[in-house]
Amino acid sequence: MQDSTIENKDSVKTDVIDEAVERGLERLTPERIAGVINQVLAKETGARFKTYIDTCMRCGLCADACSFFLSNDRDPKFSPAAKVKQTLTEMLEKRGNVSKDFLKNMVRIAHTECNVCKRCSMYCPFGIDIAYMMLTVRRICHKLEITPLYIQDTVNSHSATMNQMWVKEDEWIDTLQWQEEDAREEFEDLRIPLDKDGADIMYSVIAPEPKFQAGLIYQTAVIMHAAGVNWTMPSNPGWDNSNMAMFTGDFEISGRLAKAHYEAAADLHVNRIVMGECGHAFRSVYDVGNRWAGWRMPPIELVHAIDFFHELLTTGRIKVKEKYKKSVTLHDPCNVSRGRGLHDKAREVVNLLCDNFIEMTPNKEHNFCCGAGGGVINCGPPYKTTRMINNRVKKEQLEQTGAEVLIAPCHNCHSGLEDITHHYGVDMEIKFFGDIIYEVMEKTIYQGGV
Amino acid sequence: MNDKNANGRNAWDWQTEKKQIPVKEWESQFNWVEEPHVSPDGEQVASIVNSDEAEFSICVNGDVWEDTFEKAWSLKFSPDGRLAVLAANDEEWTVCIDGTEWESRFDYIWGMTFSSDGSYLGAAIQQDGEYGVVVNDEPWESLYENMNHFTLSEQGGSAAVVQVSSMSQGDIDGFAGGLFSLAVNGEPMPQTFMNIWDPAFDSQGKHLAFTIRKNRSDYSIFQVDTAWDQTFQSAWKPAFIENDTSLVAPVRTGGKWYLYKNARPFWSNVYEQLWQIAVHQEKKSIAAIVSDSYGKWTVSQDDRPWTNHADQMITDLSFSEQGDTLCALFKTNGAWTVVANDKPWDLGADKLWKPAMDATGEIVAARFEKQGRYHLAVNGRVAPGDYDMLFDPEISPDGTKILIKSITGGIYSRQVLSVDGLI
Structure with a gap:
């Protein structure tokens, strides 16, 4: 340290x-x-x-x-x-x-x-x-x-493209096909099924994944394939579950985004939506955008990645070849712990995957925010120095764990925590659950039936 | 409205009792076989198949197209029974229909859409980083730096929201000034707006209407060649009515939703939400999915809400051809059902697809999935038998027969049954 x-x-x-x-x-x-x-x-x-x-x-x-x-x-x-x-x-x-x-x-x-x-x-x-x-x-x-400028630009992107990073329609589809092709190195018949009508699950992500972190889509595709999941991703707008408009008070765009998300799922006739590891996006479609649109609760079952990974691991669809050895701690994203109560399941997932879990204090619903949430990080570089000062308590909390690896099942948290570790020189690797699962899972296909 | 005869329904084989194709066998011939698609007349079942690394083709009734592709996706049958796929070789994309490729090549192509009689096929394209539309192998002459909301008229006209001015990163003032226009058949309208959504053609394909945002807070409707003066808190997709001379649109003001006609209040009821308008021109009837109390959904036909409600979602609102039946899919407590003219069926479906209706609307048939098995329901009664997979049913022009297309045990079946035997 x-x-x-x-x-x-x-x-x-x-x-x-x-x-x-x-x-x-x-x-x-x-x-x-x-x-x-x-x-x-x-x-x-x-x-x-x-x-x-x-x-x-x-x-x-x-x-x-x-x-x-x-x-x-x-x-x-x-x-x-x-x-x-x-x-x-x-x-x-x-x-x-x-x-x-x-x-x-x-x-x-x-x-x-x-x-x-x-x-x-x-x-x-x-x-x-x-x-x-x-x-x-x-x-x-x-x-x-x-x-503020940066977050407004993000909302402008949402309004024009229905995703937060100006990802063009062909770039989205092309990225999925590129990841599918790459992942066939591991499973030669692996697919990222686009627009598969009647699939059980629509998987949705936030726009930084196709824009900067396409490897996360690759990992998800491997996990889905190995687990034998009947899944799909939409080629049309609605694939991005993120929603910065929710944080700028632009409720009208926020509701429009949630509508697009659920309509994409309804058009594909899926039973449920599984969303990647993002907290604010969950809040957006579970608690905020949906309600502006008039849906008291999500009109289609919505499952956060923590919940979904828990299901895959506890039902044996994904088997752990060898548990992760490095010491890990867990950051509880506000929107899925305080907002949804997934903190206990998250710990069960950690313990199913990792040998050495060190609890953070305070934790679970009492955990501190990553410091980036609520659109704060999206206000951009002008505010970064101040944000780092405002994140001192989080940095101290991380350091006190002494863990080598920090699991943060949320994109915003990831970015904010990376800023903290870089700024303060905290020697801690930050990972998603998907990173760990991909690393420790047996790369065989589940045979238990769909 | 679909012209069903133009789709050839009268010429279909409505006599044969059962035809079968063993699709499971295909799996042994290829590395993998993607999900099957079935032609409207049920005579063809097809899948994208992979034979080797970057070697895809199309298998139709067990026969494989001669051409192979490095990439292929979005396999679809047109309403008139042609089989189309988006395919690429040497990093050039095109459309391949019934094994014949278009001459046009693009850096990318997506969003394949048909007119309802199948005579027009349109798609969004990207060439050298610019965007446009291609219809029946004729690409737009002008391309744009960004494009969304591509739509195709019944007459082959195309429209899309295009970005007509460049914007540097983070130029929120430039964005607010209006970078977007609607391009019709490739040519942009002179008006630009901060946002444009949901372009809708009239039934003759001559005029367009769409939703606009004039500034961060003010939404409105663009009708034919001008924007409404009134602004609203929000607005959804408009629809032409009364032989295309008028326009209705859901708009939000004072936190509530209204149906406006030609920029004036039309329906007297006020709703918590109102969207997805369905219009029957001849009957002069307008319907919409509405929430008449928060969290409760129903259908309002001519401003008269139905008595039945859904607590989760309503989708697929549609009139029968002659306008006597109005159907929608209702989801309550996690279960879907059909509601036709405010009468709910007892399905409890996990998944449910838009029903087929005969012209009179007296016969309504829908496929659904429950506990992993597919079923057919006709006029509210679940037909005997279940399937591994069931495709959209078709009703004969005289309304006496139903074409059932299904897969069970790896065998695709085309079967024509008497409606009388099912209800």
């Missing part, structure tokens, strides 16, 4: 220049600012919002739950309640008549100093959902068109 004294070499920057925010602020008039704020607060919120605002008594119990507060030497302004006070409370008190400097500060707080991870809600005696409050602030930012 590296000397942790390097952690304080930077200080949190409050004067970050984000072109999109700056240009957006220039265009605003006092009337527009007040109009949008009052419209969102009066027309788009309801009893829940009012109850939260009226109930919070600033007890401070949420503060110790927040990794930003802890990472910034317990600076009170980073406590969740203070973030609400610095944003929503002031907008309410001033009836929307706030300055551009206030808005700039608000963008920074809502978009980069809160992971909307919901950890604080677990410690609030009233269960106030601060994430909902911060997402309401982001909704105001969206309507005022002062969303």
Whole structure:
């Protein structure tokens, strides 16, 4: 482990220049600012919002739950309640008549100093959902068109292409065929079945997989083939389950994405959707985008990769040739642990795969966010230095495990944790469950019938 | 509406009781055999087959096409019974129909689509990093740096959302200024928008309508040659009605969904959600999938919601040819069923496909899967027998017979049964 004294070499920057925010602020008039704020607060919120605002008594119990507060030497302004006070409370008190400097500060707080991870809600005696409050602030930012540049560009991609990385339609299909061809080195009859009508499972991923990490699709194809799964992937838009619009308050695009995802599955007549190792994407189609569209719950059964791998391993569809030897620890992605309760199953999967599991503290639903979640990492390079400072508590948590390998079953977490290990010099390899399964599995085809 | 006679249904063999083809045998002849596809008349069953590394062909009724391909995917029968596949050799892609390749070659091709009579085949193409459409081997003359939402009219017209101006990475102001237009038969409309979705042709293939986003918060509808003045919180795919002179579209305002006609409120009911419009021009009837209370779904026909609801999902809303029957697939508690004219069947299906209907709508037949076995249901009754796999049923033009195409025990069967014997 590296000397942790390097952690304080930077200080949190409050004067970050984000072109999109700056240009957006220039265009605003006092009337527009007040109009949008009052419209969102009066027309788009309801009893829940009012109850939260009226109930919070600033007890401070949420503060110790927040990794930003802890990472910034317990600076009170980073406590969740203070973030609400610095944003929503002031907008309410001033009836929307706030300055551009206030808005700039608000963008920074809502978009980069809160992971909307919901950890604080677990410690609030009233269960106030601060994430909902911060997402309401982001909704105001969206309507005022002062969303940070990088994440707005991602949402633009979502809206134009139905995927978050401007992956063109042919690039998606070509990538699948390329991975299929490569994976035939291992199983000569392996397929990534495209548009297979009536398959049991539609497998969906987030756009960084075809864009940068096509090897993950290869690994999944090998796992699916060995497990004898009747699966397919759609060639049409709807294959990307990610949703940054959910985090910018662009609920309309968020709902449109969830609709495309479920329609792709319905068109293929699958029984269920299995999604890759991504947390925010799960939240998007399980909890957020679907509900905006009018589906109280997912209209087609939705299974996160943790759940699916658990099923494959416990039913013997995937057999472990030899358990993974390096010491491993597990990061619990907020959206599938606090959001879905998959933390116990995740541990069962770890223990089925690995010999030496070292628990992280705190863990399970109490685990800290990776620091990248909630769209924070997607706000991009202008905020990276500050993000690293805000991730100090996570870095300490990782170091304390002494594990060689960190399993993070979520793309956002992966990226954020890689930034932490690089920035702080933590000597820890980061892997997905899929990486480990691919490494330890027997490369034989399950014969137990479909 | 499909012209079923144009698809040759009258000329089909509706007399033979059973024809069989042993498809399982193919597996011993090839490295692998991909999922089978069956022609509408049931006379042909075909699969992509692999014989060697990068050596694919098509096996039809046990006979293999002469040509082999390094790559092949998207095998489909057209409605008029032609067999088409997207195939590549030497990294050049084309369409191969019944064993004959198109002359055009592309760097990539996908999204193969047929007009409902099968006479037009269109697909999206990429050539030298630019995008366009090809219809019946005639590619667009102009190509674009990005393209989505390709659609094909019944008359062979093509349209797609195209990016008409370049944008540097992260240029969100450029994006907001409107980079996208709709190209019709390759030529872009003069109007550009921040987003364009869901282009829809009228029934004559002369006019188009689509959903637009004017800025981050304002959505609207583009009708023929102009955008509606009104803006909305969101909008879904519009549909032409009344012999294509009018347009209806679902729009969201004040957090609720409305059906608008020609930019004015049309239906008086307000919905939690409203999408997937079905229109019967002659009957002047409009239907849509709606949520009339949050999390509860039903069908609204001419603004009258059905009494039956689904708590999960409704799909495949469609009218019979003469417009007397309106069908949809309802999913509740994980089980699918058909609901026809607000009357639910008792299927409890795990998977269910869009029903076939005769012209009058009196005969409705659907295939479904339950606990891993396929079944046929006709007018709500489950027909005797089950199958390893069942393909879409076809109803004879006179409505007296049903063509059943199935695979069981590795044998493909084409069987014509009397409707009377099934209901």
